[in-house]
Amino acid sequence: MLRHDAAVTQRGQSTRAALLAAAARLVHDVGYTQTTTRAVAQAAGVAEGTLYRHFPDKASLLLAAALEQHAPIIEQMAQLPGRAGAGAVRDNLVDCLEQLARMRETLLPLELAMLSDPDLAAARDSAVLDPERPDPPTVLADYLRAEQQLGRLRQDVDPTEAAVLLLVLLFGLMAAPPPPPSVPLRLSVRRAVELLLMGLTP
Amino acid sequence: MLRHDAAVTQRGQSTRAALLAAAARLVHDVGYTQTTTRAVAQAAGVAEGTLYRHFPDKASLLLAAALEQHAPIIEQMAQLPGRAGAGAVRDNLVDCLEQLARMRETLLPLELAMLSDPDLAAARDSAVLDPERPDPPTVLADYLRAEQQLGRLRQDVDPTEAAVLLLVLLFGLMAAPPPPPSVPLRLSVRRAVELLLMGLTP
Amino acid sequence: MLRHDAAVTQRGQSTRAALLAAAARLVHDVGYTQTTTRAVAQAAGVAEGTLYRHFPDKASLLLAAALEQHAPIIEQMAQLPGRAGAGAVRDNLVDCLEQLARMRETLLPLELAMLSDPDLAAARDSAVLDPERPDPPTVLADYLRAEQQLGRLRQDVDPTEAAVLLLVLLFGLMAAPPPPPSVPLRLSVRRAVELLLMGLTP
Amino acid sequence: MLRHDAAVTQRGQSTRAALLAAAARLVHDVGYTQTTTRAVAQAAGVAEGTLYRHFPDKASLLLAAALEQHAPIIEQMAQLPGRAGAGAVRDNLVDCLEQLARMRETLLPLELAMLSDPDLAAARDSAVLDPERPDPPTVLADYLRAEQQLGRLRQDVDPTEAAVLLLVLLFGLMAAPPPPPSVPLRLSVRRAVELLLMGLTP
DNA sequence: GATGAATGAGGATTCATTCAT
DNA sequence: GATGAATGAATCCTCATTCAT
Numbered sequence: 074m075l076r077h078d079a080a081v082t083q084r085g086q087s088t089r090a091a092l093l094a095a096a097a098r099l100v101h102d103v104g105y106t107q108t109t110t111r112a113v114a115q116a117a118g119v120a121e122g123t124l125y126r127h128f129p130d131k132a133s134l135l136l137a138a139a140l141e142q143h144a145p146i147i148e149q150m151a152q153l154p155g156r157a158g159a160g161a162v163r164d165n166l167v168d169c170l171e172q173l174a175r176m177r178e179t180l181l182p183l184e185l186a187m188l189s190d191p192d193l194a195a196a197r198d199s200a201v202l203d204p205e206r207p208d209p210p211t212v213l214a215d216y217l218r219a220e221q222q223l224g225r226l227r228q229d230v231d232p233t234e235a236a237v238l239l240l241v242l243l244f245g246l247m248a249a250p251p252p253p254p255s256v257p258l259r260l261s262v263r264r265a266v267e268l269l270l271m272g273l274t275p
Numbered sequence: 276m277l278r279h280d281a282a283v284t285q286r287g288q289s290t291r292a293a294l295l296a297a298a299a300r301l302v303h304d305v306g307y308t309q310t311t312t313r314a315v316a317q318a319a320g321v322a323e324g325t326l327y328r329h330f331p332d333k334a335s336l337l338l339a340a341a342l343e344q345h346a347p348i349i350e351q352m353a354q355l356p357g358r359a360g361a362g363a364v365r366d367n368l369v370d371c372l373e374q375l376a377r378m379r380e381t382l383l384p385l386e387l388a389m390l391s392d393p394d395l396a397a398a399r400d401s402a403v404l405d406p407e408r409p410d411p412p413t414v415l416a417d418y419l420r421a422e423q424q425l426g427r428l429r430q431d432v433d434p435t436e437a438a439v440l441l442l443v444l445l446f447g448l449m450a451a452p453p454p455p456p457s458v459p460l461r462l463s464v465r466r467a468v469e470l471l472l473m474g475l476t477p
Numbered sequence: 478m479l480r481h482d483a484a485v486t487q488r489g490q491s492t493r494a495a496l497l498a499a500a501a502r503l504v505h506d507v508g509y510t511q512t513t514t515r516a517v518a519q520a521a522g523v524a525e526g527t528l529y530r531h532f533p534d535k536a537s538l539l540l541a542a543a544l545e546q547h548a549p550i551i552e553q554m555a556q557l558p559g560r561a562g563a564g565a566v567r568d569n570l571v572d573c574l575e576q577l578a579r580m581r582e583t584l585l586p587l588e589l590a591m592l593s594d595p596d597l598a599a600a601r602d603s604a605v606l607d608p609e610r611p612d613p614p615t616v617l618a619d620y621l622r623a624e625q626q627l628g629r630l631r632q633d634v635d636p637t638e639a640a641v642l643l644l645v646l647l648f649g650l651m652a653a654p655p656p657p658p659s660v661p662l663r664l665s666v667r668r669a670v671e672l673l674l675m676g677l678t679p
Numbered sequence: 680m681l682r683h684d685a686a687v688t689q690r691g692q693s694t695r696a697a698l699l700a701a702a703a704r705l706v707h708d709v710g711y712t713q714t715t716t717r718a719v720a721q722a723a724g725v726a727e728g729t730l731y732r733h734f735p736d737k738a739s740l741l742l743a744a745a746l747e748q749h750a751p752i753i754e755q756m757a758q759l760p761g762r763a764g765a766g767a768v769r770d771n772l773v774d775c776l777e778q779l780a781r782m783r784e785t786l787l788p789l790e791l792a793m794l795s796d797p798d799l800a801a802a803r804d805s806a807v808l809d810p811e812r813p814d815p816p817t818v819l820a821d822y823l824r825a826e827q828q829l830g831r832l833r834q835d836v837d838p839t840e841a842a843v844l845l846l847v848l849l850f851g852l853m854a855a856p857p858p859p860p861s862v863p864l865r866l867s868v869r870r871a872v873e874l875l876l877m878g879l880t881p
Numbered sequence: 882g883a884t885g886a887a888t889g890a891g892g893a894t895t896c897a898t899t900c901a902t
Numbered sequence: 903g904a905t906g907a908a909t910g911a912a913t914c915c916t917c918a919t920t921c922a923t
Contacts, residue, residue: 106392162476184451185390189308189384191309225477226476230470230475234466238471242444243447245448248390248447249450265443268436268440270474270475271429272473272474273428273472274364274428
């Protein structure tokens with residue numbers, strides 16, 4: 074049965090990979106709106122029609138390109154809960170958020186575009202996500218809960234809530250960078266985590 | 276010779292206003308991608324060409340429409356620093372952020388589009404902003420500083436940094452709403468402020 | 478309110494007319510499949526985009542082009558029932574069918590295409606036809622009924638059925654012309670009418 | 680070197696058969712326009728390229744598929760002239776036309792497409808038809824002539840002409856079905872034959 | 882004989898912008 | 903000031919056909 078995204082040959086595999094790579098690069102470089110199918114195909118060194126042997130449409134291609142880059146970092150993040158109790162909470166959180174940040178660097182343009190473009194959002198919603206794969210909010214919440222049980226975090230905060238807060242904060246920090254003089258993301262993440270940990274109240 | 280900004284007669288004024296209103300409504304209703312110049316003109320009840328008597332291009336129109344809605348809330352926000360010392364810090368912050376949230380409700384699609392669309396971003400950067408008008412980060416920082424001096428906030432936090440944190444958090448909360456079960460924005464803002472005030476550390 | 482097919486200016490009118498003429502000519506010359514929007518626009522001497530100011534899509538344009546040519550002949554045909562009793566039945570019928578044939582000459586490629594192309598069929602079904610305008614089957618049936626009452630036609634045939642038969646026959650004669658040696662349409666129509674009038678039974 | 684018509688091995692034979700069957704089914708089900716080479720190959724369970732081992736192009740495949748279905752009915756029709764004198768003329772004609780109608784049911788979309796698409800028409804014209812095989816007009820004319828000689832049909836009609844008339848009528852009835860209330864084809868064929876036999880004149 | 886990946890010209894359609902009236 | 907017709911480049915996508923394996 075012929076399906077899109079079915080590359081059985083070795084050549085097909087490499088074409089598919091080239092398309093994904095080209096798509097990721099272009100979205101990163103020129104944004105979603107300017108990333109045309111023509112440009113992707115050209116950058117991948119294939120004909121425009123080839124794109125449609127591998128993906129049903131533009132949105133699916135770009136989404137796949139994004140998700141593909143997700144994978145390794147998500148994988149790595151899964152080990153976070155195991156680090157509970159070891160090292161400073163602050164460092165663990167900062168490390169984790171920084172990993173996510175690296176992932177988002179390529180993902181962000183697409184995330185933003187999804188919020189503007191109905192097509193992309195639809196592609197995302199109809200994409201079959203691996204239900205096994207742990208998602209960042211859950212993993213982070215698990216970690217926070219573990220630290221809470223170890224007494225290294227307040228008892229009266231909801232771990233899930235705190236996790237969402239951290240992630241939303243990271244998103245905001247990346248998507249809407251504070252005006253210059255801008256500090257490197259690494260630094261602003263660290264400061265934000267510190268502030269959140271100690272609180273503003275005296 | 277006046278090419279744009281043709282609103283010198285009374286008729287011109289009302290046309291301009293109609294365009295701005297239509298643009299704001301459309302961006303809010305159908306998103307930036309779907310907001311075409313055609314649709315705006317039609318919604319404003321004017322011819323397509325008329326749009327270009329008042330604005331040099333689409334981006335400028337949408338930007339103007341957004342800024343216009345900014346104004347009253349920015350105005351109102353300016354009074355925040357004066358509330359330092361009165362009422363609970365938490366309530367003051369929540370009130371302030373909620374006002375901003377209302378403003379953003381119409382503004383957000385445009386902000387997001389700006390992050391995807393270079394054209395829009397360029398229009399924003401070349402827009403002549405009133406240098407007198409206080410911007411939210413500054414106002415919020417001023418307020419925080421005042422509270423700090425009153426001893427109602429930690430001494431060792433940078434008010435500017437905290438202000439940015441709060442705003443970024445609001446942006447993230449609005450742009451990337453946490454997954455269901457979703458709580459009303461008002462509530463999630465309140466929880467976030469509380470969490471930030473007390474901190475996560477025991 | 479902006480609508481397609483709304484040409485208020487004189488210039489608009491003439492562009493619309495040019496498009497219709499070009500479309501009719503092309504469909505006649507190269508068939509529906511080969512009639513591209515590009516070709517129509519070029520033949521009409523306008524840009525391709527202009528086409529879409531006047532018609533929502535290709536199918537609507539071609540349909541409109543066909544219907545426009547309908548009109549005058551349909552009009553003329555309406556007088557057929559009044560001719561009942563005058564002249565030979567055979568001649569009246571032949572005249573009528575020949576008129577229809579002239580109309581069909583341009584219409585036929587489109588009729589055929591409608592039977593192959595779902596899009597066109599959809600356009601036809603959603604087209605707003607003038608309910609006042611008499612349609613050929615009805616007019617023809619009216620005429621036959623009148624002749625029947627004058628005793629010039631068998632009493633035991635259903636006029637509607639006979640009308641349909643005549644029209645279907647005309648359609649078949651035009652669409653699937655008998656193999657060579659081919660006679661001119663005018664002649665084959667005449668022979669068919671004669672055959673049908675006298676019947677095959679001795 | 681054999682380029683097409685590669686059906687020399689047994690495997691080749693069955694592939695070819697599968698392609699023909701798939702093509703016939705698709706044309707019947709979704710129409711000619713929607714019948715893509717891709718769809719045919721997929722329905723036949725073979726690769727796209729395989730199609731071109733058996734047929735030089737799409738048109739040839741579809742034409743072959745159509746002709747193949749012709750065969751058995753054409754065969755059966757050949758016996759019609761032998762029925763002259765037996766049974767009612769009306770019944771013989773109705774039976775014959777109904778057989779043809781069944782054949783046309785699958786053939787019609789293609790016939791119609793041929794009238795719209797020059798490519799297909801060209802394929803038909805260049806197809807090598809079996810010169811032995813009797814074609815419907817001839818067979819029907821033979822039958823009519825036989826009945827004529829038996830005195831069961833008017834002497835003054837040209838059998839060939841009458842045969843063409845009947846066939847054209849059938850085509851029209853199938854291709855351009857009269858508007859609702861639509862009667863089953865079987866019935867409308869019968870009525871048409873009756874009308875034609877007795878004639879319209881009193 | 883069969884595969885299926887690749888091709889690439891060509892299709893319909895959109896839309897910000899210009900300009901004669 | 904306003905109109906609205908016209909523009910035309912650009913977009914995503916289709917599909918019959920070829921060819922290396």
